[in-house]
Amino acid sequence: MAALTQKKRFYISNLIKFVILLIGGFLLMVPFIWMISVGFSRSANVTMPFPPSLIPKDPSWFNFGIVFENGQIFRAYLNSGIVTFSSVVLGVASSLLGGYAFSKGKFKGKRLLFIVVLATLMIPMEPRLIPMYEMFNKLGMLNTFWPLILPAMVNGFGIFLCKQYFDRLPDSLRESAQIDGAKEFTIFFKIYFPLTGPIAATLVILTFIWSWNDFVWPLVILNNQNLQTIPLYLASFTQENGTSLGGLTMALATVSVIPIIILYLFLQRFIIQSIALSGLKGE
Amino acid sequence: MRSKPNKKEMPNGSSKKLKGNQWMWYIFLLPTLLGILCFMVYPILESLRLSLFHTSGGGETWAGFDNYKTVLTSGEFWNSVYNTFYIGLFQMIITIPLGFIFASMINSVTIAKNFFKVIFFLPNVTAIVAAAMIFTFVLHPDMGLLNYFLGKLGLPQPLWLADPSTAKWAIILLGVWHWIGFVIIICLANLQAISPELYEASTIDGASSFQQWLFITIPNMVGTFAFLLITGWIGALQRFNDVYVIGGPTGSPNRSIQTVVAYIYEHGFTGFQFGLASAATYVLFVIILIFTVFNLKITNMKL
Numbered sequence: 064m065a066a067l068t069q070k071k072r073f074y075i076s077n078l079i080k081f082v083i084l085l086i087g088g089f090l091l092m093v094p095f096i097w098m099i100s101v102g103f104s105r106s107a108n109v110t111m112p113f114p115p116s117l118i119p120k121d122p123s124w125f126n127f128g129i130v131f132e133n134g135q136i137f138r139a140y141l142n143s144g145i146v147t148f149s150s151v152v153l154g155v156a157s158s159l160l161g162g163y164a165f166s167k168g169k170f171k172g173k174r175l176l177f178i179v180v181l182a183t184l185m186i187p188m189e190p191r192l193i194p195m196y197e198m199f200n201k202l203g204m205l206n207t208f209w210p211l212i213l214p215a216m217v218n219g220f221g222i223f224l225c226k227q228y229f230d231r232l233p234d235s236l237r238e239s240a241q242i243d244g245a246k247e248f249t250i251f252f253k254i255y256f257p258l259t260g261p262i263a264a265t266l267v268i269l270t271f272i273w274s275w276n277d278f279v280w281p282l283v284i285l286n287n288q289n290l291q292t293i294p295l296y297l298a299s300f301t302q303e304n305g306t307s308l309g310g311l312t313m314a315l316a317t318v319s320v321i322p323i324i325i326l327y328l329f330l331q332r333f334i335i336q337s338i339a340l341s342g343l344k345g346e
Numbered sequence: 347m348r349s350k351p352n353k354k355e356m357p358n359g360s361s362k363k364l365k366g367n368q369w370m371w372y373i374f375l376l377p378t379l380l381g382i383l384c385f386m387v388y389p390i391l392e393s394l395r396l397s398l399f400h401t402s403g404g405g406e407t408w409a410g411f412d413n414y415k416t417v418l419t420s421g422e423f424w425n426s427v428y429n430t431f432y433i434g435l436f437q438m439i440i441t442i443p444l445g446f447i448f449a450s451m452i453n454s455v456t457i458a459k460n461f462f463k464v465i466f467f468l469p470n471v472t473a474i475v476a477a478a479m480i481f482t483f484v485l486h487p488d489m490g491l492l493n494y495f496l497g498k499l500g501l502p503q504p505l506w507l508a509d510p511s512t513a514k515w516a517i518i519l520l521g522v523w524h525w526i527g528f529v530i531i532i533c534l535a536n537l538q539a540i541s542p543e544l545y546e547a548s549t550i551d552g553a554s555s556f557q558q559w560l561f562i563t564i565p566n567m568v569g570t571f572a573f574l575l576i577t578g579w580i581g582a583l584q585r586f587n588d589v590y591v592i593g594g595p596t597g598s599p600n601r602s603i604q605t606v607v608a609y610i611y612e613h614g615f616t617g618f619q620f621g622l623a624s625a626a627t628y629v630l631f632v633i634i635l636i637f638t639v640f641n642l643k644i645t646n647m648k649l
Contacts, residue, residue: 076555077454077455077456077457080451080454080455081455081457081458083451084448084451084452084455084458084462087448087466088462088465088466091465091466091468091469091523091526091527092465092468093484093491094469094477094480094481094484094491094523095468095480097480097483097484097491098480098483101483110489111483111486111489113488113489113494114494115489115490115491115494153377156377157377157378157381160374160375160377160378161374161375161377161378163374164371164374164375165375168370168371168374169368169371170368170369170371170372171368173371176375176379179382180378180382183382183386185580185638186386186390187580187583187584187630187631187634188584189584189607189610189627189630189631190389190390190393190627190628190630190631191385191386191389191390191393192389192610192614192627193389193393193396193614193620193623193624193627194388194389194390194392194393194396195385195389196615197392197620198384198388198389198392213381213384213385214381214385216377216378216380216381216385217378217381217382217385217386218378222378246370247367247370247371247374248370251374272471275473276473276474276475278473278474278475278586278587278590279586279587279607279611282590283615293473294473294475294476294587297473297475297476297479297591298475298590298591301478301479301482301591302591302594305482306482306483306486309483309489312479312483313479313480313483315479316476316479316480319473319476320472320473320476323471323472323473324468324471324472327467327468327471328464331463331464331467
């Protein structure tokens with residue numbers, strides 16, 4: 064009897080939690096659903112659909128047609144793609160190399176340098192914004208992608224993750240290769256590099272999201288419309304039109320959000336796992 | 347310190363060989379060190395220098411602490427500090443407990459766990475700029491989704507972003523929506539790290555699951571809350587993207603959502619007062635530093 068009630072209570076509490084989570088999840092999804100709905104609503108550029116409904120009353124591809132018409136969105140995609148791809152390659156490479164050196168290397172100043180690398184995590188973008196702008200200005204690199212790509216060389220968090228990862232790989236691999244007379248670079252590229260799959264995947268995802276969504280720095284560096292990345296293109300569209308062109312704005316937001324959502328749905332297992340395992344937590 | 351015992355274990359020959367190859371390791375670190383010099387050390391020192399000069403137009407003239415005096419006596423600056431702290435504080439007061447409660451539920455629910463993880467984390471991967479765009483419509487006073495539902499429920503319908511007195515809360519709402527997924531994921535990771543034996547032992551003692559949550563789960567999560575609080579504050583003090591998209595560099599309406607970074611941007615990149623902006627930057631930098639150290643102290647945490 065007692066066991067039965069306990070079982071019952073378990074099911075009831077489970078059900079309550081499930082329902083609360085469904086409601087909470089739905090509330091979080093509502094802005095997305097509404098975005099899509101307004102985007103598909105043809106009349107939304109004249110008057111927003113009111114009362115609001117999650118299914119458009121006059122469904123049409125009209126707004127999406129306009130979003131794609133002038134091709135600016137494709138250009139923004141291409142720009143974001145170039146910047147993100149290069150930043151990811153550079154950031155992941157320097158993290159793997161650096162993490163490996165801090166894990167397996169023995170050299171003067173190792174501890175101090177590692178502390179310096181970790182300290183970079185605490186330094187915000189703002190104190191560096193103006194001098195970096197002036198520096199790239201003097202180098203004639205304003206309105207190029209170099210200022211957005213090169214700073215990816217410093218990835219304190221990536222190095223920290225990689226060091227932890229390499230610490231778990233045995234030293235014996237190195238020692239036997241050393242006896243065979245292999246040089247450090249050969250050891251790294253031939254022996255350790257092929258083992259870095261999981262950590263490299265994690266770094267690729269995290270760097271991708273950071274770089275793709277970056278806003279302040281591109282805003283400062285890029286003034287040329289043809290070079291705008293996706294977030295800049297979105298921001299300039301909102302600032303030109305405010306809330307007057309609802310349907311078009313929401314169609315544009317939908318088009319900009321969908322790729323990263325698809326990427327996320329495919330890779331979410333890695334992202335969640337990596338954040339969970341990365342030491343990005345309290346203890 | 348740590349390398350000492352290793353050296354002893356090694357035969358003499360290889361220890362010498364390692365010393366000879368030390369420079370190899372600096373090559374591994376070359377990109378990182380070069381990057382730190384160019385994009386960290388130099389800009390920070392240069393920013394300090396700039397903050398001591400008047401820079402308008404093209405020339406630079408020595409200003410001493412004038413820029414700092416201007417910033418520290420500027421009502422607009424302190425208004426931006428107030429906004430930044432106000433938005434950050436309330437966002438955290440809402441998001442951390444709410445996120446923790448959701449995480450606890452996701453952790454204990456027996457079905458659709460992964461589905462909920464995906465749903466709740468989705469806003470966090472969305473670019474904040476796109477999120478801000480969506481929210482200008484969700485929060486629209488007349489045609490927005492939120493006010494429609496508030497009206498249905500017979501609740502007051504604030505003007506949100508159109509009214510300086512509620513604009514901060516509109517930003518807080520957007521922040522909660524965007525940040526809660528991160529809080530949930532971090533909490534979930536740490537909930538799973540709590541030793542199951544603690545729960546088993548207390549079940550034998552007859553504790554209800556709510557008592558377990560209150561007396562085992564929460565005390566074990568203190569470190570996680572501290573982590574969220576510290577990273578939350580560091581993020582909050584650097585807030586810019588969404589307030590810029592919604593309110594521009596001046597944080598309209600009436601500077602009600604201008605954050606410190608927006609103040610810096612306004613003076614640095616729309617007014618080209620680099621010296622003044624640099625001084626404000628340094629004040630912000632010091633605030634972040636003091637605040638982080640203070641947070642580390644009260645949460646008793648080592649980073």
